[in-house]
Each structure stands twice: as structure tokens, then as C-alpha cells.
Amino acid sequence: MFRNQYDTDVTTWSPTGRLFQVEYAMEAVKQGSAAIGLRSRTHVVLACVNKAQSELSSHQRKIFKVDDHIGVAIAGLTADGRVLSRYMRSESINHAFTYESPLPVGRLVVHLADKAQVCTQRSWKRPYGVGLLVGGLDESGAHLYYNCPSGNYFEYQAFAIGSRSQAAKTYLERRFESFGDSSKEDLIKDAILAVRETLQGETLKSSLCTVAVLGVGEPFNFLDQETIQKVIDTFEKVAEEEEGEGGEGEAEAAAAPPAAEQGDQDVAPMEM
Amino acid sequence: MVKQNANWSPYDNNGGTCVAIAGSDYCVIAADTRMSTGYSILSRDYSKIHKLADKAVLSSSGFQADVKALQKVLKSRHLIYQHQHNKQMSCPAMAQLLSNTLYFKRFFPYYAFNVLGGLDEEGKGCVFTYDAVGSYEKVGYSAQGSGSTLIMPFLDNQLKSPSPLLLPAQDSNTPLSEAEAVDLVKTVFASATERDIYTGDSLEIMVLKADGVKTELMALRKD
Numbered sequence: 300m301f302r303n304q305y306d307t308d309v310t311t312w313s314p315t316g317r318l319f320q321v322e323y324a325m326e327a328v329k330q331g332s333a334a335i336g337l338r339s340r341t342h343v344v345l346a347c348v349n350k351a352q353s354e355l356s357s358h359q360r361k362i363f364k365v366d367d368h369i370g371v372a373i374a375g376l377t378a379d380g381r382v383l384s385r386y387m388r389s390e391s392i393n394h395a396f397t398y399e400s401p402l403p404v405g406r407l408v409v410h411l412a413d414k415a416q417v418c419t420q421r422s423w424k425r426p427y428g429v430g431l432l433v434g435g436l437d438e439s440g441a442h443l444y445y446n447c448p449s450g451n452y453f454e455y456q457a458f459a460i461g462s463r464s465q466a467a468k469t470y471l472e473r474r475f476e477s478f479g480d481s482s483k484e485d486l487i488k489d490a491i492l493a494v495r496e497t498l499q500g501e502t503l504k505s506s507l508c509t510v511a512v513l514g515v516g517e518p519f520n521f522l523d524q525e526t527i528q529k530v531i532d533t534f535e536k537v538a539e540e541e542e543g544e545g546g547e548g549e550a551e552a553a554a555a556p557p558a559a560e561q562g563d564q565d566v567a568p569m570e571m
Numbered sequence: 572m573v574k575q576n577a578n579w580s581p582y583d584n585n586g587g588t589c590v591a592i593a594g595s596d597y598c599v600i601a602a603d604t605r606m607s608t609g610y611s612i613l614s615r616d617y618s619k620i621h622k623l624a625d626k627a628v629l630s631s632s633g634f635q636a637d638v639k640a641l642q643k644v645l646k647s648r649h650l651i652y653q654h655q656h657n658k659q660m661s662c663p664a665m666a667q668l669l670s671n672t673l674y675f676k677r678f679f680p681y682y683a684f685n686v687l688g689g690l691d692e693e694g695k696g697c698v699f700t701y702d703a704v705g706s707y708e709k710v711g712y713s714a715q716g717s718g719s720t721l722i723m724p725f726l727d728n729q730l731k732s733p734s735p736l737l738l739p740a741q742d743s744n745t746p747l748s749e750a751e752a753v754d755l756v757k758t759v760f761a762s763a764t765e766r767d768i769y770t771g772d773s774l775e776i777m778v779l780k781a782d783g784v785k786t787e788l789m790a791l792r793k794d
Contacts, residue, residue, distance in 0.1 A: 388650075
């Protein structure tokens with residue numbers, strides 16, 4: 300995509316029927332750090348890579364709680380994402396106030412998409428430069444949607460957006476058919492493995508990723524660093540173990556005692 | 572056509588009484604469960620106590636439709652606060668919010684007589700008492716509603732600190748234990764039930780402490 304005479308404002312069509320400003324907005328999403336979402340019949344897991352401006356600063360928040368039963372992960376212009384999250388929270392609260400019941404996620408994404416469409420048809424506005432992975436519940440169970448700057452939205456079993464998301468998508472494409480009946484723990488493991496794919500070689504540490512879960516009977520919550528690190532340890536240790544001891548639990552237990560013995564000779568061994 | 576006086580009122584009084592007592596590390600909030608209109612009873616087990624936040628519990632008597640609407644508004648505002656600040660509202664913060672919400676409708680008030688009880692930021696019990704348009708005060712104990720005129724003087728007798736001007740000097744009250752406070756609440760409601768026709772059926776007592784909340788139900792006279 301190169302500069303041309305039809306890309307100055309969003310209200311100009313190109314002769315080939317394209318709105319370049321909208322397409323440029325979608326490019327902004329591809330520049331953001333990766334965000335991944337997957338769902339089973341009852342749970343949705345959202346994960347993202349923590350990117351910081353510099354070593355001195357903290358990383359930006361890319362996963363937001365919208366309500367107990369809806370969460371959103373963003374990629375692109377995080378400021379736009381923050382504002383849209385506030386809009387989603389407001390819609391959710393107003394719906395609950397009027398109808399005394401939680402806003403079905405399918406309705407919310409339509410509101411979001413309509414809001415995004417407005418910005419593609421006003422000369423004094425610009426499209427939102429953020430892609431949103433909206434995970435939530437309605438009466439039929441868990442759902443994952445992707446909202447683009449164009450005003451389109453799609454439902455997914457699993458999806459990844461942002462930079463190097465293709466690697467994660469390839470991983471998810473291989474595994475998505477089993478997600479529907481996955482347990483929550485397996486879903487989390489797949490999410491973190493998908494995040495690892497986007498890092499392409501960089502060692503996966505719990506400080507590099509943020510993971511959030513929501514499901515039927517489980518309100519939206521972030522996983523703490525310890526839990527994430529434990530999941531990472533299960534598959535990192537399995538990779539290191541020479542003898543295939545089979546079963547992630549055994550691998551973890553086998554790895555722990557040698558470390559203890561080496562670390563502190565005075566402490567009694569943990570395993571008998 | 573003679574001008575008729577308005578015989579329709581947007582308000583009704585559903586009766587009932589609410590009490591709250593603050594302790595050193597607890598707060599007791601209690602209300603009867605009778606809901607009435609005129610001389611009729613609408614319900615014998617309607618709860619007038621509503622938890623707004625982890626450390627703030629609201630009890631309101633008056634027009635229950637307005638009370639319900641008020642609770643909904645406060646609940647939504649609390650959700651917004653939690654999204655913005657990533658934590659629950661403290662009791663003093665909720666107290667101010669309630670006052671502002673009530674005054675917002677200064678010229679068509681919520682017909683609600685509120686008592687807000689909870690734990691402050693230091694973990695000490697606190698009670699805030701309101702009028703219908705939001706004037707509020709932090710107090711150690713309060714009663715609102717149809718039985719308040721019967722209960723308040725007795726609570727003053729038992730709980731009010733002696734004046735520092737008295738001679739000979741009387742020391743201030745020993746702190747009230749949780750069991751003593753609950754017992755006092757049961758006593759005042761039993762007495763109020765005797766003489767206030769709008770108070771009775773059963774008594775709901777909520778005790779709020781740092782580790783959580785406990786609810787107890789006690790039978791009252793049903794006549």
C-alpha cells in the first residue's frame with residue numbers, strides 16, 4: 300500500500316472501491332503488540348504480550364474488564380482501545396441498570412461495530428486504530444469476537460491480532476478443533492503457548508505476558524504471575540527433560556528436588 | 572369545574588425501621604422486614620438492607636420504590652468507580668456519594684430515610700445518617716423510619732458519651748462489644764414493635780467486620 304490521491308480522507312472512495320484510510324487504520328492494528336483469544340464452550344481466555352516503551356517504563360494495559368462476564372484484549376492504538384473499553388463498560392452498566400440482567404456479548408459487539416462504522420463515514424472523524432478481541436458470555440455460552448476499525452466483526456473459536464500474530468494463528472489453526480471441549484487449564488496452556496509463538500525465540504517469562512480468564516460461573520479475572528509461571532514451567536521443563544517421564548506433573552516434581560539439593564544442602568529434601 | 576385538590580401523590584410510605592451501631596472493629600446494621608402501605612401489610616419478609624460495597628451497607632426506610640431506584644443508581648456508580656480505581660469504594664466515599672445522589676434530586680426527592688453502616692479505611696466501625704435530601708453526619712449510632720422516635724432516645728440513653736462539662740467528671744463509655752451491640756439492637760426492636768404498628772414481623776441483623784459479613788434473622792411480633 301503506497302500513498303495515492305485517494306487516501307487523504309476517509310470519505311473518499313478509490314476507483315477500485317476501497318477506503319484507504321480504513322485500511323491504514325487496520326495497519327495500525329498490525330503494528331501493535333500481539334493479543335490472543337481462545338474459547339471453549341464455557342470459557343474464554345485472553346492473553347497478550349506486555350510491551351513497554353523502554354526498559355524504564357511500565358508496560359501498557361491491553362486487557363480490560365468490561366463486566367464480570369465480558370473482557371476485551373486490544374492491539375493497536377491503546378489510547379483508542381482505552382476509550383472504547385470505557386464505552387463498553389458504560390453500555391454494560393446501562394443495560395444491567397435497565398434490564399437487571401447482563402448484557403449479552405453479541406449485542407455489545409454490534410454496538411461497538413456500529414460505533415466504528417460511524418467513523419468511516421464522517422469527514423471530521425478518523426477510524427479507531429485498534430482491533431478488539433471481545434470475549435464474553437451470553438445465554439448459549441462463551442463467545443469470542445474480533446472487532447476491526449472497519450466496523451466489521453466476526454466470531455472466532457480462536458484468533459490472534461497484532462505484530463507476529465501469524466505465528467500464533469498458525470499454532471491455533473492446528474489446535475482449534477479441540478478447544479470447544481477443552482478444560483479451563485488446557486485453554487490457558489494453549490493461550491500461553493500461542494503467546495510464545497509470537498515471541499519467536501525470546502524466552503517466555505511470566506512477566507512478558509498477561510492472561511485473563513472468564514467463564515460460566517467464573518467472573519472475569521486476571522491470572523497472577525505465579526500461576527502463569529507455573530504453566531510456563533510445565534512445558535518448559537518437559538522440553539528440558541531428557542527422559543520422557545510422561546505427564547507434566549511428574550516432570551515438574553522431578554525437576555524440583557535436584558534444584559533444592561543443589562541450592563541448599565542443609566534443607567531437608569522435599570521428596571522422599 | 573371546581574379545581575380539585577391533588578389526591579394523587581407520587582409518594583407512599585412503606586413503613587419500617589432501620590438502626591445501625593458502630594463498634595471499634597465492627598458495625599451492626601439492622602432493619603425490620605415488614606413492608607406496609609396505609610394500614611395493610613404488603614410483605615412480612617422484605618429486606619431493607621442492601622450491601623453496596625465490601626465495607627458499606629445501606630439500610631433505608633420510606634418509599635421502597637424510591638429506595639430500590641436509589642440502590643440501583645448507587646450500584647451502577649460503584650461499578651464505574653471500581654473500573655476507574657481498581658478497588659472497592661470505602662464507606663466514607665460511599666457516604667459522600669449517597670449524599671450527592673440524594674441532593675441531585677433536591678426538587679423531587681427520593682423518599683428514603685437512610686442509614687449507611689460500614690468500616691472506615693482504618694477498619695473502625697462507622698455509621699452515617701441522612702435525611703431525604705442528603706444532609707448527612709457521621710455518628711456512632713442512628714435509627715431512621717417509623718420506629719425511630721421510639722428507638723433513638725433509648726440509644727442516646729445507653730450509648731451517648733457523657734458531656735465533658737459535667738461535674739463530677741464522668742468518663743466516656745467503655746467500648747461496646749459486638750455481642751452487646753447485637754443484644755441492644757434486638758432489645759430496641761422488640762420494644763419498638765410493641766408500640767409502632769409499622770414495625771414487626773422479623774428483624775434482620777447484619778454484622779460487618781473486616782473478614783466478612785454475617786446475617787441473623789430474629790422473629791418479632793406479627794400483630
